[in-house]
Amino acid sequence: MADPMKIRAQMKGDVAEVRILMGHAMETGQRKDAAGKTIPAHFIQSMTVEVGGKKVIDGQIGTSVSRNPVFGFKVKGAKVGDKVVVSWVDNKGDKRTDEAAVA
Amino acid sequence: MEMNVTRRTVLRGAGSLGALSALIMAGVLKPTAAYAAEWNKAAFEAKDTAGALKGLGAATTADSNDLMLKVPDIAENGAVVPVDVVSKIPNTSSIAILVEKNPQPLCAQFDFANGAVADVSARLKMGQTSLVKAIAKADGKFYTAQKEVKVTVGGCGG
Numbered sequence: 739m740a741d742p743m744k745i746r747a748q749m750k751g752d753v754a755e756v757r758i759l760m761g762h763a764m765e766t767g768q769r770k771d772a773a774g775k776t777i778p779a780h781f782i783q784s785m786t787v788e789v790g791g792k793k794v795i796d797g798q799i800g801t802s803v804s805r806n807p808v809f810g811f812k813v814k815g816a817k818v819g820d821k822v823v824v825s826w827v828d829n830k831g832d833k834r835t836d837e838a839a840v841a
Numbered sequence: 842m843e844m845n846v847t848r849r850t851v852l853r854g855a856g857s858l859g860a861l862s863a864l865i866m867a868g869v870l871k872p873t874a875a876y877a878a879e880w881n882k883a884a885f886e887a888k889d890t891a892g893a894l895k896g897l898g899a900a901t902t903a904d905s906n907d908l909m910l911k912v913p914d915i916a917e918n919g920a921v922v923p924v925d926v927v928s929k930i931p932n933t934s935s936i937a938i939l940v941e942k943n944p945q946p947l948c949a950q951f952d953f954a955n956g957a958v959a960d961v962s963a964r965l966k967m968g969q970t971s972l973v974k975a976i977a978k979a980d981g982k983f984y985t986a987q988k989e990v991k992v993t994v995g996g997c998g999g
Contacts, residue, residue, distance in 0.1 A: 798881055
């Protein structure tokens with residue numbers, strides 16, 4: 739099981755700023771280990787963000803995203819206390835869902 | 842039109858998230874299956890920018906000053922390059938980010954719904970100095986902005 743995400747969601751005026759840190763190796767499949775063997779690709783492919791029960795972001799990700807990906811999104815119409823649910827799925831089928839509340 | 846593009850359109854066409862969740866609840870679609878099948882393999886595994894754009898369905902693009910791409914001029918560490926993309930183009934429904942000279946240029950694509958602002962930040966990997974490209978989709982048209990990021994080797998800031 740992958741590490742929990744860090745999710746922070748904060749109202750700035752009428753917009754909620756959501757920042758997400760995912761713990762993931764994001765292996766590209768291009769690197770080789772010390773023995774010269776290619777390290778297989780292992781990376782997050784899909785992610786979604788829900789705020790207040792509604793899907794706001796539907797994202798697809800490739801291998802060019804950094805290790806331990808950080809994303810920032812802005813959502814209008816959210817309010818303090820709204821539940822923020824973030825999920826991801828990687829190319830090996832591992833997945834993780836974490837929650838936070840808009841502050 | 843390619844299969845998975847068609848499928849996305851169908852899901853989109855089903856319209857509301859409600860329709861999709863109804864399907865999920867009815868057990869027709871498992872959530873993970875819905876996610877995994879949507880991954881745009883053709884676009885993400887393309888080896889060059891043209892191929893990635895084709896995979897996204899963005900055969901023709903127009904430059905736009907309303908699409909803002911914020912990247913550092915020089916990245917000392919190509920493993921973590923911060924990028925911000927903001928689209929002021931009305932009805933922007935999706936933003937994609939590409940690094941032209943990466944082995945697989947397409948980094949990420951985000952679709953917005955239910956109040957999400959067309960404003961995303963992410964961190965990219967860059968193998969070498971390259972143009973970074975943002976693609977915004979609005980009302981079925983594609984717009985681009987691009988900027989070069991110099992990646993220094995050795996992290997000395999030279």
